[in-house]
Amino acid sequence: MEIEIATIGGYEEVGRQMTAVRAGDDIVIFDMGLNLSKVLIHDNLRTEGMHSLDLIDMGAIPDDRVMSDLEGDVRAIVPTHGHLDHIGAISKLAHRYDAPIVATPFTLELVKGELEDEQKFGSSNELIQMDAGETMQIGEHGCELEFVNVTHSIIQAINPVLHTPEGAIVYGLDKRIDHTPVIGEPIDLKRFREIGREGNGVLCYIEDCTNANKKGRTPSENVARESLRDALYSMEDYNGGIVATTFSSHIARVKSIIEFAREIGRKPILLGRSMETYSGTAKQIGVEFPSDVEMVGYRRSIDQTLERIMNDGKGNFLPVVTGHQGEPRALLTRMARGETPYDLDAGDKVVFSARVIPEPTNEGQRYQAEKLLGMQGARVYSDIHVSGHLRQEGHYTMLDALQPQHIIPAHQDLSGFSGYVDLASNQGYTLGRDLHPTTNGNIIQLN
Structure with a gap:
């Protein structure tokens, strides 16, 4: 059986992920993501009403025209988790393929939201819910799709595995090895080890290299939780304003902030549209999450809530707001510019429980936001966080578990692949033979 892998997006940047695997006549697409920085660099740009070709030309979504070079039928579109760099282009591209979208419950609900907000294209793709540990048949030639549970900075993330007669294709974006997650089950390393030793083993491993240039091991989410507890407890006697921000999609982190706010x-x-969307979705599907927390999503209601906070006393509240990357339209950035009813006074605390996504636009916007906050006298607590991505020791563990015949680094640019290439080379892989750094728009034939 011929096996080809089209590296469509996410092989020259952190973002806009999309990969297609052809096994004989059957094709599975993994992820259809957005490069958010290409959108944020334009002021007040709304993608909902834009054509896919315009967004492709901007570099905001994957250029999927290489799909015409794959001879077969798309059987499934599989987003690995609910981050926009993995699902943000589904509303623009999925309608081109007569194939179901298959995802875990939380991811599928977020995909539904993306499709409902879309103004340019309609989608008739069937939506299929599948949990970690489950499988489904792909085509009629002995291929099977399996979801393996992984831990990431969003709940219900999986690594999909396409089992073929020639061996397994493991799509390894995005994860960290967390044995003590705050929400959900630990990463299923046992299953990865089994896949590495079953049948013909792992033909190819496509790996997330976001942190591949960093030594050591990515800590558990419990480490971030305890750091956050320590920071907020240190503010227990402060009677002024405390504001926190984190990834809206990081349900475990938002839950920790809610708990510690109440304890002090x-x-x-929760303030901001994305805060309301992600946390509301988690509650909707029954994820363990505080049921009585107030969520406010729209600007007028947010401003009214901030007025109430000021009238009742800032010391009684802890707003959890959007804007951890310094996004120009996000609530925290508007606070920093003095554009909301919430007055930041000298000594007020602003907690960033998120690191900067390593991309120049984000780095510049976050720097500007922190400077504006400082100019108002706020004390900034920066980067109380652990990453959702593997560092080098995690990559070593995964290679040892899977023992793949071929490796394709992803989710970085070529310089970002360098640490992973070094690590894999030290494990006996050779560039051009079984180690394949690549770029967007290429097709790699494995068999």
Whole structure:
């Protein structure tokens, strides 16, 4: 059986992920993501009403025209988790393929939201829910799709595995090895080891290299939780304003902030449309999450809530807001510019429980936001966080578990692949033979 892998997006940047695997006549697409920085660099740009070709030309979504070079039928579109760099282009591209979208419950609900917000294209793709540990048949030639549970900075993330007669294709984006997650089950390393030793083993491993140039091991989410507890407890006697921001999609982190806010005597309120979307979706599908927390999503209601906070006393509340990357339209950035009813006073605390996504646009916007906050006298607590991506020791563990015949680094640019290439080379892989750094728009034939 011929096996080809089309590296469509996410092989020259962190973002806009899309990969297609052809096994004989059957094709599975993994992820259809957005490069958010290409959107944020334009002021007030709304993608919902834009054509896919315009977004492709901007570099905001994957250029999927290489799909015409794959001879076969798309059997499934599989987003690995709910981050926009993995699902943000589904509403623009999925309608081109007569194939179901297959995802875990939380991811599928977020995909539904993307499709409902879309103004340019309609989608008739069937939506199929599949949990970690489950499988489904792909085509009629002995291929099977399996979801393996992984831990990441969003709940219900999986690594999909396409089992073929020639061996397994493991799509390894995105994860960290977390044995003590705050929400959900630990990463299923046992299953990865089994896949590495079953049948013909792993023909190819496509790996997330976001942190591949960093030594050591990525800590558990419990480490971030305890750091956050320590930071907020240190503010227990402060009677001024405390504001926190984190990834809206990081349900475990948002949950920790809510818990610790209450423990220091403050009422947490989630503010911002994406905060309401992600946390509301988690509650909707029954994820363990505080059921009585107030969520406010629209600007007028947010401003009214901030007025109430100011009238009742900032010391009684802990707003959890959008804007951890310094996004120009996000609530925290508007606070920093003095454009909201919430007054930041000298000594007020602003907690960033998120690191900067390593991309120049984000780095510049976050720098500007922190400077504006500092100019108002706020004390900034930066990067109380652990990454959702493997560092080098995690990559070593995964290679040892899977023992793949071929490796394709992903989710970085060529310089970002360098640490992974070094690590894999030290494990006996050779560039051009079984180690394949590549770029967007290429097709790699494995068999």
